[in-house]
Amino acid sequence: MDERKETTNATGWVDGETKVLEAPGDHGAELRLWLRLLTCSTLIETEVRRRLREEFDSTLPRFDLMAQLERARDGMVLGEVSKRMMVSPGNITVLVERLAESGHISRTTSPTDRRVQIIALTPFGRAEFEKMASAHGDWIADLFGGLAPKDGAVLLDELAKLKRSVVASLGKGN
Amino acid sequence: MDERKETTNATGWVDGETKVLEAPGDHGAELRLWLRLLTCSTLIETEVRRRLREEFDSTLPRFDLMAQLERARDGMVLGEVSKRMMVSPGNITVLVERLAESGHISRTTSPTDRRVQIIALTPFGRAEFEKMASAHGDWIADLFGGLAPKDGAVLLDELAKLKRSVVASLGKGN
DNA sequence: CAGAGAAACTTCAAGCTTAAAGTTATTTTC
DNA sequence: GAAAATAACTTTAAGCTTGAAGTTTCTCTG
Incomplete structure (x- = not known):
């Protein structure tokens, strides 16, 4: 019962990408995407905050x-x-x-x-x-370093599309 | 002098994706990517917070x-x-x-x-x-609604790669 | 040009968040 | 089996963040 194989990684956090999935209206795909996006930005942001604090007391x-x-x-x-x-x-x-x-x-x-x-x-x-700023640039380069340039380009492009979708959604319905 | 054509959109915010670009070591591509990622997740997160507060007082x-x-x-x-x-x-x-x-x-x-x-x-x-959760699923579906299913799939995949890169970077150097 | 209205902050109350230090309880070691 | 180490929180001090209400200073209307 409830036998989980958890992968506590270098972050000390368990993989949290299993949060709010399976909704009634079946928006599973979008939710999964949102969760993954959020996980990525949280991981990066947390690291940046940590280093700003530790290395620059800022x-x-x-x-x-x-x-x-x-x-x-x-x-x-x-x-x-x-x-x-x-x-x-x-x-x-x-x-x-x-x-x-x-x-x-x-x-x-x-x-x-x-x-x-x-x-x-x-x-x-x-x-x-x-x-x-100089240090910050290095940190980000490190964090994104495992991503092939081509993947970076694709990601940038897809995020642009996402942003358009979000802004459009915010603009209309509200 | 300083003639800006700003696009204040539905969010009431100016497009902030011009933050920390052009660093000495030329990590421009990574920084641009990071900024865009952050912008997307901030936009979505802010909207979700707003609606949780307004619609559920949570x-x-x-x-x-x-x-x-x-x-x-x-x-x-x-x-x-x-x-x-x-x-x-x-x-x-x-x-x-x-x-x-x-x-x-x-x-x-x-x-x-x-x-x-x-x-x-x-x-x-x-x-x-x-x-x-039900409402939340709808909000996310709306926000991501302008993204073609194929783009969603690509984005999900690229974010997985990014996440691997980030976790790897956090794991080693520290 | 007086009063209404709008702008650009500032203040306030409340909640989130963290790192570090402190408690209490359980395990390990000798 | 007692002392030391480890765990699982809890507390504290400090900073971030917001929405709403308040101030002061323009600007616009008649």
Whole structure:
């Protein structure tokens, strides 16, 4: 009874891809796909978070925020950052506060509109970010390294299709 | 200067897939792939969270925990749940506490090992979960609905390869 | 140009999440 | 069979995240 042969792998986690399968309407294929997608991104994201913490004593949200700022020499408005990062405005407020405290970013009120906050990387912040970004690139390259270039291309393409499907679905029915 | 044509879509978010590209070591392809993967799963996950909240006044972690329990008539040990959900033990403790409070799950100490907590869905919890799971299946089917079956199959396959790559990478270098 | 409305945050309350440290209970070792 | 090691949680401190409500500052209408 209940004889499972579990494969606890290097993650220390059991293979979780057996979550919410077999639904009444038989959406098994889609659910399986979603679960696998989620598993992949969770595995990668967890690893990235771990390394950011261990190697840079930082976090993914901080890194993401700085990444947004990196290519914006003239700084960026909070609302723009919020949209690009796909997180709530209130969240950005908090992150910005901390990053400003630690000297990674600067914060100015727009001279033309006093509601608007403009943030930008400080030289220190930029230097720190570049170190992290470089390491981050290596980590990702390692994690994806077992995937043949051709598979990577196919995956990129299929994900584009998925994204279109998702955005379309979000757009209409709602 | 800085003339952007942004496509703010149905999500209200700007297309964020331009995050951490162009790294020194030129891991652009992998980074692009990672970003796209992350975008897809974030879009879907956010939508699922929103609907769980709006339609069931629940959350994704709660749903996931109940999903784990659903196929375990005899209940499940906390550590097992933790591994399957890929979250920390402390997290499970909190979730279990709340779900027990709300009557969705029961909690017993193992008679053979008093360190071990066994949790299981209550009839009420099971009924609630079934409603949610059914709706959840429909949401996912909608979101993935624009993907041709063949594309779904290809994607599933490629994600399997990616997962192998990730797990292998996590296993060795560390 | 005053009042209504919209924008751009900020604050708040609540929940999720983790790593690390702490408990309690069981197993292993000598 | 006691001490040491191991297991299975639980607690704690800290940070992330959100939706909703609140502020302040424009902008638009009449």
